[in-house]
Amino acid sequence: MTEQLGRPRRVVILGALSTIAESLVRRLAAQGAHLALAARRADRLDALRADALGRGAASAEIFALDLAADLDVAAELDRMLAALGGEADAVVVIYGALGDQKIAERDLAAHDRLLAVNFTSAARWCAAAANRLEAQKHGVLLAVSSVAGDRGRQSNYVYGAAKAGLTTLVEGIAHRLAPSGARAVAAKLGFVDTAMTAHLPRGGPLWAKPDAVAQSLARLIDAPSKPVVYLPWFWRPILAIVRNVPAPIFHKTRL
């Protein structure tokens, strides 16, 4: 990957402490990347930085921020880009919260927080990143979205709606950036064996390992792709079916 660019990669990761992000950090570190790592917990970011440097990162700067808070994200992103020498080859927006659908239905403050974490705040970071990438005329905005956005379901439609919005937003940014040479990709993930899904019964062929997902994300940073992709790929045909089940039948399920 470094070889393709002819120099170490420079990557901003927003939400660097998630299980998948940490796997991605390790892959990038092992290839000698420069990293700007943002997440909420300063103590855990310290450990992440040490790990990245121990595995070979050329540099790793950390930014302890509540990414969903009301921030001047353009200024914050500029600080991160400055730590990388002014430009980035990729800005990865990977943070999010599954939340609790049942609580979000009754408690409208929780409802709004879920939308703010997964859509409003993420959209704002994407907008700021799009402006920078468009100006530098290269690099990719990679946003982690979810198959939950493909069809509203009773079990998680608030989260799903936020992710649907994010996917559409990033798809639009990809369209806008195309003439500039920069790119944008929304990666829609299915079940991944991480802390976020620890409460769900797991196992079976649909569950992906975080490291396998991180490997796919690293590939999306390097090589051109469609603006919206499924990770792993098999979710595309599955969701094609899910979207086409007639409502009278769908409404009889507990999906």
Added chain:
Amino acid sequence: MSVFAPAAVSPWSGVARPVLPVARPRHGDELAATLGARETASVLGLGLARSYSDCVLNAAGSLVDMTGLDRILAFDRAAGVLRAEAGLSLDDALQAIAPQGWFFATSPGTRFVTLGGAVANDVHGKNHHAAGAFGCSVRRLGLLRSDGRHLDLGRDEGDPLFAATIGGLGLTGLITWVEVDLVRIPSTDLDVERAPFGGVGDFFDVAEASAGHEHTVAWIDCAATGAALGRGVFQRADWSAEGACVAHPRKLSLSMPLDAPAFSLNALSVRAFNALYWRQQSRLGRRREHYGAFFYPLDAIGRWNRMYGAPGFFQYQCVVPPEAARPAIAELVRQIAASGAGSFLAVLKTLGERRSPGLLSFPRAGATLALDFPNRGGATVALMNRLDAVVREARGRLYPAKDARMSAAMFRAGYGETLEAFRACVDPAFSSDFWRRVSA
């Protein structure tokens, strides 16, 4: 929602596969709360469960799976010191250190062990006669006791908990991080030499003549009888001055997808395999090999333990002191060959004088013999009991990490000298099936 959830845990031998409450923390700051959240009286840390025995199980209690704590905390590339969370595997660590020209001071025969597990079992390798056990390279370690205290123990600071934790089978508390001295390597290749020998006596002669080589080990054909009794192939190797520094490939070349049928492994197939292997190994002579091939030949086959089928297998590993080594090893090999129960991979090696700080460390000066026995129930246990008698007579002992059946008396016979000092360091909330068995 509890942080402990039921999960099936199996030691590498596959003999037992119980379902236990297992917690999977990911951050050091979660550990004290994790221990506090257990709903059982006792708890035990768990790494990659490559130990063959019930020392990774805690049927009456819970387990804390430490493999989610696998961060490098500091890697000093100039001084060669690595500090990392206890769940980091050697497999993963080598990806970072080997390309920089550093290696662990010693390594066991699989890289799929965690640092915490390497400490808890005080693992040893092919260079034991030169480098001692893994514990000899441990500078400091972090230990979380069940009373919530986070201890930072250094090797020169005299706290008995340091010595008790090395080889302490995880019973002194939760090992949270480990700091080790690394060694410089000129390349990641080794110059390897293989030579056949005709019997146990010849093995000891070759081993003595090879003491100047850093890595020595022998494969022994425990199915051979008559004139071929005790034949084997001696391997000796040193880091090669030529070659690059490249980490091992991470992709497994093969994997056993499921348990092999029990009939596929019998006295006939073992004899045939061993005879073939003897001829093939004898012919190799001198060659250069990457450390991945030399140290970890079996790691290339994922889940190779499934070869033994659903009943699983026993591993038997003993060490006998130098003065008794020749006759005792010869007698063990004779009994195993006569039983026809031996398996493919019997390993014979001389261990050196260098003492690890560990109170309960298995390795000591002498000779160690390790091999697998397919689990055939009573006959297999009876054979191992006969071998125990030979080992006891020679004032030797068995390796807890490999043992699934030794008696409390056999354990006391091997570890009696340091057992009371160790017992005083055991955390009252930590236990294992192994510990309950041998301290009964």
